[in-house]
Amino acid sequence: MISPCCQTHPSRNKKRVISVAKSGTFFIVPGVVVIIWQITAVIFNQPWIFPTPLSVLTVLMHPLQDILASGSLISNTLASLLRVVIGFSVAAVTGVFFGLLVGSTAWLRALFGPMIEILRPLCPIAWMPFAIAVFKMRTLPQIFGVDYSGTILDEVQIGMVFVLFWGAFFPIFTNTCDGIMGVRKNYITLAETLGADKKTVVFRVFLPAALPMILTGLRLGLSLSWFVLIAAEMLPGTTSGLGYLLFYASGLAEMNVVIACMVIISVVGASLNGLTLLLLKKMVSWHGKEV
Protein backbone atom coordinates (compact mmCIF):
# COMPACT_ATOMS: atom_id res chain seq x y z
CA MET A 1 0.00 0.00 0.00
CA ILE A 2 1.21 3.51 -0.76
CA SER A 3 0.73 6.09 1.89
CA PRO A 4 -0.74 9.34 0.54
CA CYS A 5 1.36 11.23 3.02
CA CYS A 6 4.97 11.83 2.09
CA GLN A 7 6.10 12.67 5.58
CA THR A 8 6.77 9.67 7.74
CA HIS A 9 5.53 9.75 11.26
CA PRO A 10 8.40 10.38 13.70
CA SER A 11 7.65 7.34 15.83
CA ARG A 12 7.54 5.21 12.71
CA ASN A 13 10.91 6.60 11.69
CA LYS A 14 12.26 5.57 15.02
CA LYS A 15 10.86 2.09 14.58
CA ARG A 16 12.56 1.76 11.24
CA VAL A 17 15.89 2.83 12.76
CA ILE A 18 15.43 0.19 15.42
CA SER A 19 14.56 -2.50 12.89
CA VAL A 20 17.62 -1.63 10.78
CA ALA A 21 19.72 -1.78 13.91
CA LYS A 22 18.12 -5.12 14.72
CA SER A 23 18.92 -6.65 11.36
CA GLY A 24 22.43 -5.32 11.96
CA THR A 25 22.64 -6.95 15.38
CA PHE A 26 21.68 -10.17 13.71
CA PHE A 27 25.13 -10.34 12.17
CA ILE A 28 27.17 -8.95 15.07
CA VAL A 29 27.42 -12.07 17.20
CA PRO A 30 28.06 -14.56 14.37
CA GLY A 31 30.60 -12.12 12.87
CA VAL A 32 32.52 -11.80 16.13
CA VAL A 33 32.43 -15.56 16.62
CA VAL A 34 33.86 -16.17 13.14
CA ILE A 35 36.61 -13.61 13.69
CA ILE A 36 37.63 -15.10 17.03
CA TRP A 37 37.43 -18.56 15.46
CA GLN A 38 39.72 -17.51 12.59
CA ILE A 39 42.28 -15.95 14.96
CA THR A 40 42.39 -18.89 17.40
CA ALA A 41 42.53 -21.42 14.56
CA VAL A 42 45.52 -19.62 13.05
CA ILE A 43 47.29 -19.43 16.42
CA PHE A 44 46.40 -23.03 17.31
CA ASN A 45 47.51 -24.20 13.87
CA GLN A 46 46.21 -27.77 14.01
CA PRO A 47 43.69 -27.87 11.14
CA TRP A 48 42.98 -31.60 11.66
CA ILE A 49 41.42 -30.63 15.00
CA PHE A 50 40.48 -27.02 14.58
CA PRO A 51 40.25 -25.76 10.97
CA THR A 52 39.96 -22.09 10.05
CA PRO A 53 36.57 -20.76 8.99
CA LEU A 54 38.17 -19.88 5.67
CA SER A 55 39.01 -23.52 4.94
CA VAL A 56 35.43 -24.49 5.85
CA LEU A 57 34.14 -21.79 3.54
CA THR A 58 36.30 -23.18 0.73
CA VAL A 59 34.55 -26.53 1.10
CA LEU A 60 31.13 -24.83 1.17
CA MET A 61 31.99 -22.78 -1.92
CA HIS A 62 32.40 -25.94 -4.01
CA PRO A 63 29.20 -27.82 -3.30
CA LEU A 64 29.36 -29.83 -6.52
CA GLN A 65 32.90 -31.08 -6.07
CA ASP A 66 33.41 -34.68 -5.06
CA ILE A 67 34.74 -34.97 -1.52
CA LEU A 68 36.93 -37.93 -0.47
CA ALA A 69 35.33 -40.05 -3.18
CA SER A 70 32.06 -39.91 -1.23
CA GLY A 71 30.01 -37.65 -3.46
CA SER A 72 29.58 -33.89 -3.36
CA LEU A 73 28.01 -31.78 -0.64
CA ILE A 74 24.96 -31.30 -2.85
CA SER A 75 24.47 -34.96 -3.69
CA ASN A 76 24.82 -35.97 -0.05
CA THR A 77 22.47 -33.21 1.08
CA LEU A 78 19.92 -34.33 -1.51
CA ALA A 79 20.21 -37.94 -0.39
CA SER A 80 19.61 -36.89 3.22
CA LEU A 81 16.72 -34.61 2.30
CA LEU A 82 15.05 -37.27 0.18
CA ARG A 83 15.21 -39.81 2.99
CA VAL A 84 13.71 -37.34 5.42
CA VAL A 85 10.98 -36.25 3.03
CA ILE A 86 9.94 -39.85 2.36
CA GLY A 87 10.16 -41.04 5.97
CA PHE A 88 8.43 -37.91 7.22
CA SER A 89 5.66 -38.13 4.61
CA VAL A 90 4.81 -41.68 5.62
CA ALA A 91 4.77 -40.58 9.27
CA ALA A 92 2.69 -37.50 8.46
CA VAL A 93 -0.03 -39.42 6.64
CA THR A 94 -0.26 -42.25 9.16
CA GLY A 95 0.26 -39.99 12.20
CA VAL A 96 -2.53 -37.58 11.26
CA PHE A 97 -4.85 -40.40 10.20
CA PHE A 98 -4.44 -42.45 13.37
CA GLY A 99 -4.36 -39.31 15.50
CA LEU A 100 -7.74 -38.29 14.12
CA LEU A 101 -9.13 -41.76 14.61
CA VAL A 102 -7.79 -42.39 18.10
CA GLY A 103 -8.34 -38.81 19.29
CA SER A 104 -12.01 -38.89 18.38
CA THR A 105 -12.76 -42.41 19.61
CA ALA A 106 -12.59 -43.09 23.33
CA TRP A 107 -12.46 -46.91 23.14
CA LEU A 108 -9.58 -46.82 20.65
CA ARG A 109 -7.69 -44.60 23.09
CA ALA A 110 -8.28 -47.07 25.88
CA LEU A 111 -7.19 -49.93 23.63
CA PHE A 112 -3.99 -48.44 22.17
CA GLY A 113 -3.03 -45.94 24.89
CA PRO A 114 -0.73 -48.20 26.96
CA MET A 115 0.95 -49.63 23.85
CA ILE A 116 1.65 -46.13 22.54
CA GLU A 117 3.02 -44.96 25.87
CA ILE A 118 5.49 -47.83 25.87
CA LEU A 119 6.66 -47.38 22.28
CA ARG A 120 6.84 -43.59 22.38
CA PRO A 121 9.86 -43.13 24.67
CA LEU A 122 11.89 -45.61 22.62
CA CYS A 123 14.66 -43.71 20.84
CA PRO A 124 14.16 -44.19 17.08
CA ILE A 125 17.88 -44.93 16.63
CA ALA A 126 17.39 -48.01 18.79
CA TRP A 127 15.27 -49.40 15.95
CA MET A 128 18.21 -49.18 13.54
CA PRO A 129 19.84 -52.59 14.11
CA PHE A 130 16.43 -54.23 13.97
CA ALA A 131 15.56 -52.35 10.79
CA ILE A 132 18.83 -53.38 9.16
CA ALA A 133 18.26 -56.99 10.16
CA VAL A 134 14.76 -57.02 8.73
CA PHE A 135 15.13 -54.89 5.63
CA LYS A 136 18.83 -55.57 4.96
CA MET A 137 20.12 -52.91 2.56
CA ARG A 138 17.03 -53.01 0.42
CA THR A 139 16.22 -49.71 -1.26
CA LEU A 140 12.94 -48.11 -2.17
CA PRO A 141 13.03 -48.99 -5.91
CA GLN A 142 13.83 -52.60 -4.98
CA ILE A 143 10.53 -53.16 -3.23
CA PHE A 144 8.89 -52.12 -6.48
CA GLY A 145 10.96 -54.75 -8.29
CA VAL A 146 13.52 -52.35 -9.74
CA ASP A 147 16.98 -53.51 -8.73
CA TYR A 148 18.81 -50.42 -9.70
CA SER A 149 16.91 -47.36 -10.90
CA GLY A 150 19.97 -45.23 -11.57
CA THR A 151 18.32 -42.34 -9.71
CA ILE A 152 18.90 -40.83 -6.31
CA LEU A 153 16.07 -43.07 -5.06
CA ASP A 154 18.67 -45.87 -4.87
CA GLU A 155 20.03 -44.02 -1.83
CA VAL A 156 16.76 -44.42 0.05
CA GLN A 157 16.99 -47.58 2.14
CA ILE A 158 13.79 -49.02 3.58
CA GLY A 159 15.42 -49.47 6.97
CA MET A 160 16.28 -45.78 7.06
CA VAL A 161 12.74 -44.78 6.12
CA PHE A 162 11.45 -47.09 8.83
CA VAL A 163 13.61 -45.46 11.49
CA LEU A 164 12.71 -41.94 10.35
CA PHE A 165 9.08 -42.95 10.41
CA TRP A 166 9.40 -43.91 14.08
CA GLY A 167 11.12 -40.62 14.79
CA ALA A 168 8.43 -38.47 13.22
CA PHE A 169 5.32 -40.54 13.89
CA PHE A 170 4.88 -39.94 17.62
CA PRO A 171 5.06 -36.15 17.77
CA ILE A 172 2.62 -36.02 14.85
CA PHE A 173 0.30 -38.66 16.29
CA THR A 174 0.30 -37.30 19.85
CA ASN A 175 -0.20 -33.69 18.83
CA THR A 176 -3.04 -34.62 16.49
CA CYS A 177 -4.61 -36.71 19.23
CA ASP A 178 -4.27 -33.94 21.84
CA GLY A 179 -5.54 -31.40 19.34
CA ILE A 180 -8.63 -33.46 18.67
CA MET A 181 -9.32 -34.04 22.34
CA GLY A 182 -8.96 -30.31 23.04
CA VAL A 183 -11.56 -29.21 20.49
CA ARG A 184 -14.13 -26.97 22.14
CA LYS A 185 -17.38 -28.75 22.83
CA ASN A 186 -19.37 -25.81 21.49
CA TYR A 187 -18.05 -26.40 17.99
CA ILE A 188 -19.06 -30.05 18.07
CA THR A 189 -22.48 -29.24 19.49
CA LEU A 190 -22.92 -26.50 16.93
CA ALA A 191 -22.10 -28.83 14.06
CA GLU A 192 -24.29 -31.61 15.44
CA THR A 193 -27.30 -29.37 15.89
CA LEU A 194 -26.75 -28.11 12.36
CA GLY A 195 -27.19 -31.71 11.29
CA ALA A 196 -23.64 -33.03 11.00
CA ASP A 197 -23.06 -36.78 11.28
CA LYS A 198 -19.93 -38.34 12.82
CA LYS A 199 -17.96 -38.25 9.57
CA THR A 200 -18.79 -34.61 8.95
CA VAL A 201 -17.85 -33.73 12.51
CA VAL A 202 -14.47 -35.46 12.09
CA PHE A 203 -13.58 -33.81 8.81
CA ARG A 204 -15.29 -30.44 9.14
CA VAL A 205 -14.84 -29.76 12.86
CA PHE A 206 -12.17 -31.96 14.45
CA LEU A 207 -9.73 -31.64 11.58
CA PRO A 208 -9.83 -27.85 11.11
CA ALA A 209 -10.13 -27.17 14.85
CA ALA A 210 -7.09 -29.34 15.56
CA LEU A 211 -5.11 -28.05 12.59
CA PRO A 212 -2.89 -25.71 14.66
CA MET A 213 -1.88 -28.65 16.86
CA ILE A 214 -1.50 -30.96 13.87
CA LEU A 215 0.81 -28.49 12.16
CA THR A 216 2.81 -28.14 15.37
CA GLY A 217 3.12 -31.91 15.45
CA LEU A 218 4.27 -31.97 11.84
CA ARG A 219 6.86 -29.30 12.57
CA LEU A 220 8.19 -31.25 15.56
CA GLY A 221 8.13 -34.47 13.57
CA LEU A 222 10.09 -32.93 10.73
CA SER A 223 12.76 -31.47 13.05
CA LEU A 224 13.03 -34.74 14.89
CA SER A 225 13.37 -36.85 11.76
CA TRP A 226 16.16 -34.55 10.58
CA PHE A 227 17.91 -35.15 13.93
CA VAL A 228 17.37 -38.88 13.72
CA LEU A 229 18.50 -39.06 10.12
CA ILE A 230 21.90 -37.53 10.76
CA ALA A 231 22.51 -39.95 13.61
CA ALA A 232 21.23 -42.91 11.59
CA GLU A 233 23.48 -42.04 8.66
CA MET A 234 26.50 -42.33 10.92
CA LEU A 235 25.73 -45.96 11.64
CA PRO A 236 27.15 -48.77 9.52
CA GLY A 237 25.22 -49.67 6.41
CA THR A 238 25.08 -46.25 4.81
CA THR A 239 27.18 -44.94 1.97
CA SER A 240 25.71 -41.49 1.46
CA GLY A 241 24.11 -38.56 3.22
CA LEU A 242 25.35 -35.67 5.31
CA GLY A 243 25.71 -37.81 8.43
CA TYR A 244 27.73 -40.35 6.50
CA LEU A 245 29.98 -37.71 4.93
CA LEU A 246 30.51 -36.03 8.29
CA PHE A 247 31.41 -39.29 10.02
CA TYR A 248 33.62 -40.48 7.16
CA ALA A 249 35.48 -37.16 6.96
CA SER A 250 36.09 -37.17 10.70
CA GLY A 251 37.74 -40.58 10.33
CA LEU A 252 40.12 -39.04 7.84
CA ALA A 253 40.66 -36.01 10.11
CA GLU A 254 39.20 -33.71 7.43
CA MET A 255 37.80 -31.35 10.02
CA ASN A 256 36.93 -28.61 7.54
CA VAL A 257 34.58 -31.05 5.77
CA VAL A 258 33.11 -32.09 9.12
CA ILE A 259 32.34 -28.51 10.03
CA ALA A 260 31.02 -27.73 6.54
CA CYS A 261 28.59 -30.65 7.00
CA MET A 262 27.57 -29.32 10.40
CA VAL A 263 26.86 -25.92 8.88
CA ILE A 264 24.67 -27.48 6.18
CA ILE A 265 22.86 -29.70 8.69
CA SER A 266 21.97 -26.73 10.82
CA VAL A 267 20.99 -24.49 7.88
CA VAL A 268 18.77 -27.18 6.33
CA GLY A 269 17.22 -27.96 9.73
CA ALA A 270 16.48 -24.29 10.35
CA SER A 271 15.02 -23.87 6.86
CA LEU A 272 12.72 -26.87 7.28
CA ASN A 273 11.54 -25.44 10.57
CA GLY A 274 11.09 -21.95 9.14
CA LEU A 275 9.14 -23.31 6.19
CA THR A 276 6.69 -25.24 8.35
CA LEU A 277 6.33 -22.26 10.67
CA LEU A 278 5.41 -20.10 7.68
CA LEU A 279 2.89 -22.69 6.56
CA LEU A 280 1.40 -22.79 10.06
CA LYS A 281 0.95 -19.00 10.12
CA LYS A 282 -0.62 -19.01 6.66
CA MET A 283 -2.99 -21.92 7.21
CA VAL A 284 -4.32 -21.11 10.64
CA SER A 285 -4.39 -17.33 10.80
CA TRP A 286 -7.39 -17.63 13.14
CA HIS A 287 -5.44 -19.59 15.74
CA GLY A 288 -5.38 -18.00 19.18
CA LYS A 289 -8.11 -15.54 18.20
CA GLU A 290 -11.18 -17.74 18.74
CA VAL A 291 -14.13 -15.83 20.14
Place this chain on the structure above:
Amino acid sequence: MNNQNIIELKNISAGFDNGKQYLQVFDDFSLTLGKGDLNIILGPTGCGKSTLLNIIAGIVPLQGGILEFKEPNLQNNSRLVFQHYTLFPWLNIIKNVEFGLKIRKIEKIRRREMAEEMLNSVGLASFEKHFPHELSGGMRQRASIAQALVTEPGLLLMDEPFGALDDFTRMELQDLLQKIHSKNNITTIFITHSIDEAIKLGDRIILLSKQPAKILEDIRPTEQQTANEKEALYSKLRQQLHQQFLIHK
Protein backbone atom coordinates in the same frame (compact mmCIF):
# COMPACT_ATOMS: atom_id res chain seq x y z
CA MET B 1 -51.42 -15.93 21.97
CA ASN B 2 -50.89 -19.35 20.60
CA ASN B 3 -51.83 -22.12 22.96
CA GLN B 4 -50.92 -25.20 20.99
CA ASN B 5 -48.37 -27.13 23.01
CA ILE B 6 -45.21 -28.09 21.22
CA ILE B 7 -42.76 -29.27 23.90
CA GLU B 8 -43.64 -31.11 27.08
CA LEU B 9 -41.28 -31.96 29.91
CA LYS B 10 -43.02 -34.30 32.32
CA ASN B 11 -41.53 -34.99 35.78
CA ILE B 12 -38.03 -34.99 34.43
CA SER B 13 -34.92 -35.55 36.48
CA ALA B 14 -31.39 -34.92 35.27
CA GLY B 15 -27.97 -34.26 36.72
CA PHE B 16 -24.26 -34.73 36.45
CA ASP B 17 -21.89 -37.25 37.90
CA ASN B 18 -18.53 -35.59 38.28
CA GLY B 19 -16.88 -38.79 39.52
CA LYS B 20 -17.06 -37.89 43.20
CA GLN B 21 -20.71 -37.07 43.65
CA TYR B 22 -23.95 -36.80 41.77
CA LEU B 23 -25.39 -33.34 41.29
CA GLN B 24 -29.14 -33.37 40.87
CA VAL B 25 -29.99 -30.35 38.72
CA PHE B 26 -33.60 -31.28 37.93
CA ASP B 27 -35.86 -33.40 40.09
CA ASP B 28 -39.49 -34.00 39.18
CA PHE B 29 -39.53 -30.91 37.00
CA SER B 30 -42.37 -30.26 34.55
CA LEU B 31 -42.81 -27.60 31.90
CA THR B 32 -44.95 -27.18 28.81
CA LEU B 33 -44.02 -24.78 26.02
CA GLY B 34 -46.37 -23.35 23.42
CA LYS B 35 -45.82 -23.15 19.70
CA GLY B 36 -44.46 -19.86 18.41
CA ASP B 37 -43.71 -18.39 21.84
CA LEU B 38 -40.53 -16.57 22.67
CA ASN B 39 -39.87 -18.11 26.08
CA ILE B 40 -37.44 -16.49 28.45
CA ILE B 41 -35.69 -18.51 31.13
CA LEU B 42 -34.45 -16.44 34.04
CA GLY B 43 -32.70 -17.73 37.12
CA PRO B 44 -29.66 -17.49 39.37
CA THR B 45 -26.36 -18.71 38.05
CA GLY B 46 -25.86 -22.45 38.19
CA CYS B 47 -29.56 -23.21 38.60
CA GLY B 48 -29.72 -25.28 35.44
CA LYS B 49 -30.80 -22.95 32.65
CA SER B 50 -28.17 -24.15 30.19
CA THR B 51 -28.82 -27.73 31.27
CA LEU B 52 -32.51 -27.30 30.48
CA LEU B 53 -31.64 -26.02 27.03
CA ASN B 54 -29.26 -28.91 26.47
CA ILE B 55 -31.89 -31.41 27.57
CA ILE B 56 -34.29 -30.02 25.01
CA ALA B 57 -31.55 -30.04 22.36
CA GLY B 58 -30.86 -33.69 23.21
CA ILE B 59 -27.32 -33.07 24.38
CA VAL B 60 -27.87 -33.84 28.08
CA PRO B 61 -29.69 -37.16 28.72
CA LEU B 62 -32.63 -37.47 31.09
CA GLN B 63 -32.36 -39.69 34.17
CA GLY B 64 -36.11 -39.92 34.41
CA GLY B 65 -39.35 -38.45 33.15
CA ILE B 66 -40.46 -37.72 29.63
CA LEU B 67 -39.46 -35.15 27.03
CA GLU B 68 -42.06 -35.01 24.32
CA PHE B 69 -42.18 -33.04 21.08
CA LYS B 70 -45.58 -32.52 19.51
CA GLU B 71 -44.09 -31.93 16.08
CA PRO B 72 -42.11 -34.60 14.25
CA ASN B 73 -38.36 -34.12 14.02
CA LEU B 74 -38.46 -30.93 16.06
CA GLN B 75 -35.45 -31.85 18.19
CA ASN B 76 -33.30 -32.51 15.12
CA ASN B 77 -34.54 -29.28 13.70
CA SER B 78 -33.45 -27.12 16.63
CA ARG B 79 -30.54 -24.66 16.45
CA LEU B 80 -28.32 -23.33 19.20
CA VAL B 81 -26.85 -19.87 19.63
CA PHE B 82 -24.27 -19.45 22.39
CA GLN B 83 -22.65 -16.46 23.99
CA HIS B 84 -19.14 -17.55 23.01
CA TYR B 85 -17.61 -19.84 20.40
CA THR B 86 -20.79 -19.81 18.44
CA LEU B 87 -19.18 -19.62 14.99
CA PHE B 88 -16.46 -21.81 13.48
CA PRO B 89 -13.30 -19.67 13.71
CA TRP B 90 -11.68 -21.34 10.69
CA LEU B 91 -14.51 -20.41 8.32
CA ASN B 92 -15.39 -16.97 7.08
CA ILE B 93 -18.85 -15.58 7.79
CA ILE B 94 -20.59 -16.73 4.64
CA LYS B 95 -19.09 -20.23 4.91
CA ASN B 96 -20.24 -20.33 8.52
CA VAL B 97 -23.77 -19.51 7.42
CA GLU B 98 -23.57 -22.07 4.63
CA PHE B 99 -22.38 -24.85 6.96
CA GLY B 100 -25.84 -26.21 7.76
CA LEU B 101 -26.94 -25.89 4.14
CA LYS B 102 -23.94 -27.82 2.93
CA ILE B 103 -24.80 -30.66 5.29
CA ARG B 104 -28.28 -30.65 3.80
CA LYS B 105 -26.61 -31.05 0.40
CA ILE B 106 -28.15 -27.90 -0.97
CA GLU B 107 -26.58 -27.05 -4.29
CA LYS B 108 -23.74 -24.54 -4.26
CA ILE B 109 -25.34 -21.65 -6.10
CA ARG B 110 -28.60 -21.89 -4.18
CA ARG B 111 -26.62 -22.22 -0.93
CA ARG B 112 -24.74 -19.01 -1.62
CA GLU B 113 -27.97 -17.19 -2.50
CA MET B 114 -29.69 -18.27 0.70
CA ALA B 115 -26.70 -17.35 2.85
CA GLU B 116 -26.33 -13.95 1.21
CA GLU B 117 -30.00 -13.21 1.65
CA MET B 118 -29.83 -14.22 5.31
CA LEU B 119 -26.70 -12.14 5.97
CA ASN B 120 -28.38 -9.23 4.28
CA SER B 121 -31.36 -9.49 6.60
CA VAL B 122 -29.17 -9.39 9.71
CA GLY B 123 -27.21 -6.44 8.29
CA LEU B 124 -23.94 -8.21 7.53
CA ALA B 125 -24.00 -8.17 3.73
CA SER B 126 -20.61 -6.50 3.42
CA PHE B 127 -18.85 -8.78 5.89
CA GLU B 128 -19.26 -12.10 4.09
CA LYS B 129 -15.57 -12.70 3.64
CA HIS B 130 -14.53 -11.69 7.15
CA PHE B 131 -13.52 -14.24 9.72
CA PRO B 132 -15.31 -14.32 13.10
CA HIS B 133 -12.31 -12.86 14.93
CA GLU B 134 -12.38 -9.89 12.58
CA LEU B 135 -15.92 -8.91 13.64
CA SER B 136 -17.24 -7.14 16.71
CA GLY B 137 -19.15 -9.12 19.33
CA GLY B 138 -22.50 -7.84 18.07
CA MET B 139 -21.71 -8.72 14.47
CA ARG B 140 -20.69 -12.21 15.51
CA GLN B 141 -24.02 -12.77 17.24
CA ARG B 142 -25.78 -11.47 14.10
CA ALA B 143 -23.81 -13.95 12.03
CA SER B 144 -24.61 -16.71 14.48
CA ILE B 145 -28.31 -15.93 14.28
CA ALA B 146 -28.04 -16.02 10.49
CA GLN B 147 -26.26 -19.37 10.68
CA ALA B 148 -29.07 -20.76 12.82
CA LEU B 149 -31.99 -19.28 10.87
CA VAL B 150 -30.83 -20.04 7.36
CA THR B 151 -31.66 -23.72 7.83
CA GLU B 152 -35.24 -22.78 8.80
CA PRO B 153 -35.32 -24.40 12.23
CA GLY B 154 -38.49 -25.26 14.09
CA LEU B 155 -36.93 -24.39 17.42
CA LEU B 156 -34.37 -21.77 18.34
CA LEU B 157 -32.36 -22.30 21.53
CA MET B 158 -30.40 -19.26 22.68
CA ASP B 159 -28.09 -19.41 25.71
CA GLU B 160 -27.39 -15.86 26.87
CA PRO B 161 -26.72 -14.87 23.25
CA PHE B 162 -26.36 -11.17 24.03
CA GLY B 163 -24.74 -11.58 27.44
CA ALA B 164 -21.34 -10.30 26.42
CA LEU B 165 -22.51 -7.22 24.51
CA ASP B 166 -22.62 -3.57 25.49
CA ASP B 167 -26.06 -2.07 26.19
CA PHE B 168 -26.47 -0.36 22.85
CA THR B 169 -25.47 -3.34 20.74
CA ARG B 170 -27.60 -5.51 22.93
CA MET B 171 -30.64 -3.34 22.28
CA GLU B 172 -29.99 -3.43 18.55
CA LEU B 173 -29.85 -7.20 18.61
CA GLN B 174 -32.96 -7.46 20.77
CA ASP B 175 -34.76 -5.38 18.13
CA LEU B 176 -33.41 -7.66 15.42
CA LEU B 177 -34.60 -10.75 17.26
CA GLN B 178 -38.02 -9.20 17.84
CA LYS B 179 -38.30 -8.35 14.16
CA ILE B 180 -37.31 -11.87 13.14
CA HIS B 181 -39.59 -13.50 15.66
CA SER B 182 -42.63 -11.43 14.74
CA LYS B 183 -42.05 -12.42 11.13
CA ASN B 184 -41.47 -16.17 11.37
CA ASN B 185 -42.78 -17.02 14.85
CA ILE B 186 -40.17 -19.70 15.51
CA THR B 187 -40.61 -21.24 18.93
CA THR B 188 -37.69 -19.82 20.89
CA ILE B 189 -36.13 -20.51 24.25
CA PHE B 190 -33.95 -17.65 25.33
CA ILE B 191 -31.81 -17.66 28.46
CA THR B 192 -30.82 -14.39 30.02
CA HIS B 193 -29.68 -12.81 33.26
CA SER B 194 -31.29 -9.49 32.43
CA ILE B 195 -34.79 -8.76 33.70
CA ASP B 196 -35.05 -5.86 31.24
CA GLU B 197 -34.26 -8.15 28.38
CA ALA B 198 -36.75 -10.70 29.68
CA ILE B 199 -39.58 -8.18 29.87
CA LYS B 200 -38.75 -6.59 26.53
CA LEU B 201 -38.53 -9.83 24.55
CA GLY B 202 -40.57 -12.43 26.33
CA ASP B 203 -43.97 -13.73 25.35
CA ARG B 204 -43.51 -15.76 28.47
CA ILE B 205 -41.02 -15.50 31.32
CA ILE B 206 -40.12 -18.50 33.44
CA LEU B 207 -38.13 -17.86 36.58
CA LEU B 208 -36.24 -20.84 38.00
CA SER B 209 -35.00 -21.39 41.55
CA LYS B 210 -31.73 -22.83 42.72
CA GLN B 211 -31.19 -26.59 42.62
CA PRO B 212 -33.09 -28.65 42.32
CA ALA B 213 -34.71 -26.20 39.94
CA LYS B 214 -38.37 -25.32 40.42
CA ILE B 215 -40.50 -22.82 38.58
CA LEU B 216 -40.90 -19.78 40.82
CA GLU B 217 -42.74 -17.54 38.37
CA ASP B 218 -44.43 -18.16 35.06
CA ILE B 219 -45.60 -14.91 33.56
CA ARG B 220 -46.86 -13.54 30.28
CA PRO B 221 -45.68 -9.92 30.37
CA THR B 222 -47.86 -8.95 27.41
CA GLU B 223 -50.83 -9.39 29.71
CA GLN B 224 -49.48 -6.61 31.88
CA GLN B 225 -50.81 -3.62 30.03
CA THR B 226 -50.27 -0.45 32.01
CA ALA B 227 -46.96 1.08 32.95
CA ASN B 228 -47.74 0.48 36.60
CA GLU B 229 -48.35 -3.18 36.03
CA LYS B 230 -45.08 -3.45 34.12
CA GLU B 231 -43.28 -1.71 36.93
CA ALA B 232 -44.82 -4.10 39.44
CA LEU B 233 -43.74 -7.09 37.35
CA TYR B 234 -40.22 -5.79 37.19
CA SER B 235 -39.96 -5.38 40.98
CA LYS B 236 -41.49 -8.78 41.54
CA LEU B 237 -38.96 -10.50 39.30
CA ARG B 238 -36.13 -8.49 40.77
CA GLN B 239 -37.11 -9.39 44.27
CA GLN B 240 -37.46 -13.08 43.44
CA LEU B 241 -34.06 -13.19 41.74
CA HIS B 242 -32.48 -11.31 44.60
CA GLN B 243 -33.90 -13.76 47.10
CA GLN B 244 -32.39 -16.62 45.13
CA PHE B 245 -28.99 -15.05 45.44
CA LEU B 246 -29.49 -14.59 49.18
CA ILE B 247 -30.49 -18.25 49.59
CA HIS B 248 -27.34 -19.20 47.77
CA LYS B 249 -25.23 -17.26 50.24
